[in-house]
Structures are given as structure tokens and as C-alpha cells.
Amino acid sequence: xxxxxxxxxxxYALLTVASWRVDRLTDExxxxxxxxxxxxxxxxxxxxxDSAAVSRALGVPFDVGAVGTxxxxxxxxxxxxxxxxxxxxxxxxxxxxxxxSALVLDGLRAYADGxxxxxxxxxxxxxxxPSLYVSSDPRxxxxxxxVAAGVALADRRVGGAEA
Amino acid sequence: xxxxxxxxxxVLLLAAIFGLCVHYDATExxxxxxxxxxxxxxxYDAHVGxxxxxxxxVERVDSDARTATVSxxxxxxxxxxxxxxxxxxxxPGGTVQAYGTLEAGRTMTVSESVVxxxxxxxxxxxxxxxxxxxxxxxxxxxxxxxxxxxTLSFVPRxxxxxxxxxxxxxxxxxxxxxx
Numbered sequence: 382x383x384x385x386x387x388x389x390x391x392x393y394a395l396l397t398v399a400s401w402r403v404d405r406l407t408d409e410x411x412x413x414x415x416x417x418x419x420x421x422x423x424x425x426x427x428x429x430x431d432s433a434a435v436s437r438a439l440g441v442p443f444d445v446g447a448v449g450t451x452x453x454x455x456x457x458x459x460x461x462x463x464x465x466x467x468x469x470x471x472x473x474x475x476x477x478x479x480x481x482s483a484l485v486l487d488g489l490r491a492y493a494d495g496x497x498x499x500x501x502x503x504x505x506x507x508x509x510x511p512s513l514y515v516s517s518d519p520r521x522x523x524x525x526x527x528v529a530a531g532v533a534l535a536d537r538r539v540g541g542a543e544a
Numbered sequence: 545x546x547x548x549x550x551x552x553x554x555v556l557l558l559a560a561i562f563g564l565c566v567h568y569d570a571t572e573x574x575x576x577x578x579x580x581x582x583x584x585x586x587x588y589d590a591h592v593g594x595x596x597x598x599x600x601x602v603e604r605v606d607s608d609a610r611t612a613t614v615s616x617x618x619x620x621x622x623x624x625x626x627x628x629x630x631x632x633x634x635x636p637g638g639t640v641q642a643y644g645t646l647e648a649g650r651t652m653t654v655s656e657s658v659v660x661x662x663x664x665x666x667x668x669x670x671x672x673x674x675x676x677x678x679x680x681x682x683x684x685x686x687x688x689x690x691x692x693x694x695t696l697s698f699v700p701r702x703x704x705x706x707x708x709x710x711x712x713x714x715x716x717x718x719x720x721x722x723x
Binding site: 384385386387388389390393408409412413415416418419422425432433436441442443444445446447448450452453456457459460463464465466467468472491492493494495499502505512515516517519522 | 550553554557558560561564565566567568569570571572574575597619620641642643656657658659660661662669670673674676677678680681684685687688689692695696697698699700
């Protein structure tokens with residue numbers, strides 16, 4: 382994965398551009414969507430708790446990597462959406478949009494055999510990847526910063542086109 | 545949604561997420577059309593001649609001989625593999641992907657490789673930048689949202705474009721659905 386900051390910046394850019402067209406996508410919901418972009422990064426709990434260790438402790442197969450997939454984003458997004466009370470529907474939509482954007486970005490990473498990981502799980506298929514970058518490449522962040530800054534400036538021009 | 549119902553849905557979703565992690569691991573070998581590292585660790589010789597993708601941590605690179613020794617992780621530990629025809633610039637401790645044909649003696653003839661991390665030093669960079677990302681999320685989120693203690697949920701802060709100071713067009717949250 383690229384770093385969390387790149388996920389956040391790309392999600393911000395994408396959702397902000399979308400907000401120029403979609404009236405209901407106010408700054409509040411853009412902020413929720415940007416938080417959603419962090420959902421696939423939750424697999425980093427592996428640093429603290431190894432999946433294999435959990436698997437041995439419970440005696441069942443276990444891989445937290447499932448969270449970094451389409452099904453993971455849909456379920457974890459639902460869990461987070463519960464924190465928005467009666468606004469859970471738009472919250473869920475924003476979270477899934479942000480999480481989905483992070484999955485797509487990860488799906489462009491380089492793989493030696495030209496196919497990305499199982500990010501469309503439960504669909505058991507590795508989509509082709511253009512192999513644009515590796516996760517340690519700082520240029521990803523540079524592009525993300527440039528794109529987000531450009532969108533932020535344009536957003537000011539559009540002048541709070543919030544309905 | 546009442547608190548009780550919200551708690552019930554949360555428990556259901558947590559159970560579903562756990563189930564997803566179990567299913568994802570249980571079906572791993574079925575999903576990959578090439579042998580996984582667990583399968584190679586268990587019975588390497590059965591897979592000689594097959595093409596596969598390995599993820600490894602570099603131990604040694606011999607650029608003259610165009611070989612590298614990598615350590616491949618699996619569920620029960622790790623094993624060493626020799627990559628033949630590997631000519632990438634990478635330091636020990638770096639991580640690589642290699643795609644190629646499995647030969648006898650835990651050796652792969654590499655047809656394509658990717659250097660994911662050239663020297664193992666990118667981890668710190670990623671942590672630092674990700675910490676900034678996490679702070680950014682929190683800052684952006686709490687500029688627009690606050691916790692409503694009455695309903696225990698996030699509600700939009702008052703205020704029109706930009707500042708936190710409300711000036712009339714407040715959208716007050718909560719209150720209507722919780723008994």
C-alpha cells in the first residue's frame with residue numbers, strides 16, 4: 382500500500398471534485414469519506430498482532446488482510462457508520478467511497494506477475510495492475526500532495542459551491 | 545436506531561468481520577492459482593516446474609552470478625530460496641517479489657521481479673508519513689463533526705463555510721430517534 386497520507390490525499394481530491402457536482406456531498410461528508418480511506422490501512426494492526434498468532438491461539442484460519450478488500454470496506458464501513466446515529470446512510474456511502482478509492486489506488490501497485498492482490502474479495506480474482514509504483518516510492522506522495530493541493534485551490538475558486 | 549439496536553448491529557458486523565478474516569485465510573490456497581508460501585514450505589518438491597509469485601526479504605545478492613537469496617515467510621516461519629537470473633539493485637533487508645519457474649532445491653528461475661523496498665529502510669518513512677495522514681484525518685473530521693453526548697453519535701458542528709463559529713444556519717443533530 383502507499384502510505385496512509387497518500388490514501389487520504391487522493392480520497393480528499395476525489396471526493397472534493399465529486400462535491401462540485403453532487404449537492405448533498407458537503408464538506409462534512411467529504412471529511413467522513415477521507416476517514417473511510419483509512420479503512421484498508423487497518424490491516425496494519427498486523428504490526429502489533431500477527432494474523433498467524435491469532436490463528437494459532439484460536440485454532441481457526443485467520444487473516445486480517447481481509448479488511449483490506451471490498452468486503453472488508455463494506456463491513457468495517459458499516460461498523461463505523463453506526464457512530465453517526467440517524468445519519469448512518471450518508472455516512473456509510475461516504476465511508477465506502479473513501480475506502481473504495483484507497484483500494485483502487487492500492488490496486489495500481491506493481492506485482493511481478495502483473496496482477497494485483499485480491500482486493501475485490503469476495504470475488505476470488507486478481508485484477509490486472511498497470512504496476513505504476515511500489516509502496517516505498519516517495520513519488521506517490523509527491524503526486525498525491527500536488528493533486529490534493531490543486532483540488533483544494535480549485536475548490537476555493539468554485540467558492541463553496543455547497544448547497 | 546435505539547442504543548440497543550445499534551449495539552446488536554455492531555455485534556453482528558464484528559462477527560461478520562471476524563468470519564471474513566477466517567474465510568479469507570481458509571480460502572487462500574484455493575484463490576491463488578499458483579502455490580502459496582505455505583504450500584511451498586509444506587511440500588516444495590510437489591510444485592517443481594510450476595510458475596509462481598514469491599514475496600521475500602533479501603539476504604544476499606550476488607550481482608556477478610545474477611542470483612539472490614531471499615527469505616520467504618509463511619504461516620509457520622520462513623524458508624530460504626535462491627533466485628536465479630535476478631539482476632535488481634537491492635540491499636540485504638530489502639523486500640522483493642519474484643515471478644518465475646520453481647526448480648529443484650528451492651531455486652526459482654526468475655522471469656520478472658519487483659523491488660518493493662530497496663533496503664528495508666522505507667518502513668520508518670511509511671510510519672512517519674502515515675502518522676501525518678492519521679492526524680490529518682482527525683483534524684479534518686473534528687473540524688466538521690463533534691460527539692453529541694445525548695445520542696452518543698457524531699453530529700455536524702454548526703457553522704457555515706470554514707469556521708467553527710455558527711451563525712444561524714445550524715443543523716442540530718440527534719434527538720429524534722433515540723428513545
